[in-house]
Structures are given as structure tokens and as C-alpha cells.
Amino acid sequence: MIDLRFSEAELEQRREHITGFIREQIDAAGAEGAVLGLSGGIDSTLTATLAVEALGAENLHGLVLPATVSSEGNMSDAERVAQDLEIGYDVIEIEPLVDSLLAAYPEAEGDREAVGNARARLRAVLNYLVANHEQRLVLGTGNRSEAAVGYFTKYGDGAVDCHPIGNLYKGQVRQLARHVGVPEELAAKTATAELWADQTDEDELGISYDTLDSILAAHIDGPLSVAATCRLLEVDEATVERVRGMYERSEHKRTVPPAPPSLE
Numbered sequence: 001m002i003d004l005r006f007s008e009a010e011l012e013q014r015r016e017h018i019t020g021f022i023r024e025q026i027d028a029a030g031a032e033g034a035v036l037g038l039s040g041g042i043d044s045t046l047t048a049t050l051a052v053e054a055l056g057a058e059n060l061h062g063l064v065l066p067a068t069v070s071s072e073g074n075m076s077d078a079e080r081v082a083q084d085l086e087i088g089y090d091v092i093e094i095e096p097l098v099d100s101l102l103a104a105y106p107e108a109e110g111d112r113e114a115v116g117n118a119r120a121r122l123r124a125v126l127n128y129l130v131a132n133h134e135q136r137l138v139l140g141t142g143n144r145s146e147a148a149v150g151y152f153t154k155y156g157d158g159a160v161d162c163h164p165i166g167n168l169y170k171g172q173v174r175q176l177a178r179h180v181g182v183p184e185e186l187a188a189k190t191a192t193a194e195l196w197a198d199q200t201d202e203d204e205l206g207i208s209y210d211t212l213d214s215i216l217a218a219h220i221d222g223p224l225s226v227a228a229t230c231r232l233l234e235v236d237e238a239t240v241e242r243v244r245g246m247y248e249r250s251e252h253k254r255t256v257p258p259a260p261p262s263l264e
């Protein structure tokens, strides 16, 4: 695999770059601070930690939004993150909202993916309810690895005002988290979207983040051909092609929705 770890100096540089970015986004919008969803996972934990450094705890509002499929451990970790960072936060159960949605459209009952994505979108509705009401921006928690393969819900966790950690591969998210003092048990935790029971990112994607990060850095974001990537990483061609396919098929999630070209 490629060693994508930062040096100590680079970690400090990234920390300042991201906190500066968050401050600029809030200032440019004339907003009163930010809101973000806290899941107990490492992406939201790192984003919240850097946002507190950037804005101060009083300017960040956390939302812990449990569903029936959320694990108690993750939800208590999410609350612990808010408490350790000393930010204001609310805990709002989203399953009644899921139930209302399914009462309105029972045909989707039992469709694991559709209902799971609806959970992510209901969280986005709540984020924006708070953002509108308190003149805040919604901070995204997506990283480069997820964005590149479209591993997020369109207009769900992807519905945000900016992506502070959007340039970091997943392994780098863990490394920066450790650097800024996130407890090891959170930094090392298995990544899960928790849109349905027992979901994990690596199982669903069918690839480890170590391998995915390296293929992205070498081939999708980097200059290497498929063949050169296979040789360098000692992975088979089918794996690289699969990542390339996920990248290409998810292009629509990373761009503004198109309209027909102008006839003028």
C-alpha cells in the first residue's frame, strides 16, 4: 500500500488549514456558527473537534439523532464527544419521523436501502431546521474516500454547506484525529453508516479503507494507470477497475444537477 500518513509538521499544517477554512466559511456567510450531526464515528468527531478549535464551543451546536438501528455505544459516544468538547447539543429520536414517512408511502416498507437513505435525509432536514432557526451553517463530515466512491446518501449526509475534512483519505482522518487528541477508542473504531443493523463500510464497499485509499491516491487522484497501480499496490486489476467504476458511477453525486443546455 502507499504510505499516506502525514509528518508531524504536515498534521499541524492540515489542522490550521481546516480550522482556517471553517472560520472563513462562517465569516463569509455572516453566520452565527455551525451545526453538525454527531454519530460517535470518527468523521463527525474530528470535524466537531476542529470546529470547536475554529469557532469556540459556544458557536457549535451538535445533534445526536438516534434511530432504532443505531447502537447504544455509538450514541453514548456521540454524547460523550459533545460533553468533552463542551458544546450545546440535542438528542432527537428520528424513528417517529421514519414511521410518518412510511405511513405516507407504505410501499417502501422493508426496503433496507431506501429506508436507510431516508434516515440520512431526515437527519439533513433536522440539521437545516436548526441552521435556519439559529443562523448557522451545516458542517459536512464527508472525507475524500467516501466522496470519491459515492459512499454517502445524496441529499442526506451529503446535504451540507461545506466539507471541512473533504480532502482527507479515511486513514488520514484517523491520523489527524489522534493528533488533535481524540481518544484512541474513537479514533480506532470500525466505520459504519448505521443506516441498517450491523452495517459496516468495509463490508458494504467490499474493500478495506487501506486498499481504497491507496487506489484513490495512485489511480483516481494520482497519475498511475490501472496496470501501474496493480503493480505498485500488488492488487488485482478487478479491484482497481471496481473502484474506478464506483468513482465514475457516482459522478452525479459530486456535481450540481444539470439542466438542458441553453438554446440562446
Ligand SMILES: Nc1ncnc2c1ncn2[C@@H]1O[C@H](COP(=O)(O)OP(=O)(O)OC[C@H]2O[C@@H]([n+]3cccc(C(=O)O)c3)[C@H](O)[C@@H]2O)[C@@H](O)[C@H]1O
Binding pocket: 113, 117, 120, 146, 150, 151, 152, 153, 154, 155, 156, 157, 192, 193, 194, 195, 201, 204, 249, 252
Ligand atoms: N447517473 C445518475 N445521474 C443522476 N442521478 C442519479 C444517477 N444515478 C443515480 N441517481 C440518483 O441517485 C439516487 C441514488 O443515490 P442515493 O440516494 O445516495 O443512494 P445509493 O447511492 O444507492 O446509496 C447510498 C450509499 O451510501 C452509503 N452511505 C449512506 C449514508 C452514509 C454513509 C456513511 O458512510 O455513513 C454511507 C449507503 O450505505 C449506500 O451504500 C438514485 O435514486 C437517483 O435518484
Ligand SMILES: Nc1ncnc2c1ncn2[C@@H]1O[C@H](COP(=O)(O)OP(=O)(O)OP(=O)(O)O)[C@@H](O)[C@H]1O
Binding pocket: 036, 037, 038, 039, 040, 041, 042, 043, 044, 045, 063, 064, 065, 066, 067, 070, 123, 141, 146, 157, 189, 190, 191, 192, 193, 194, 201
Ligand atoms: N445517529 C446519528 N446522529 C447524528 N448524526 C449522524 C448519525 N448517524 C450519522 N450521522 C451523520 O452522518 C455523517 C455520516 O456518517 P459516517 O458514518 O460517514 O461518519 P461518522 O459516523 O462520523 O464516521 P465513520 O464513517 O467512521 O462511522 C456523520 O458524520 C454524522 O454527521
Ligand SMILES: [Mg+2]
Binding pocket: 039, 041, 042, 191, 192, 193, 194
Ligand atoms: Mg458512522
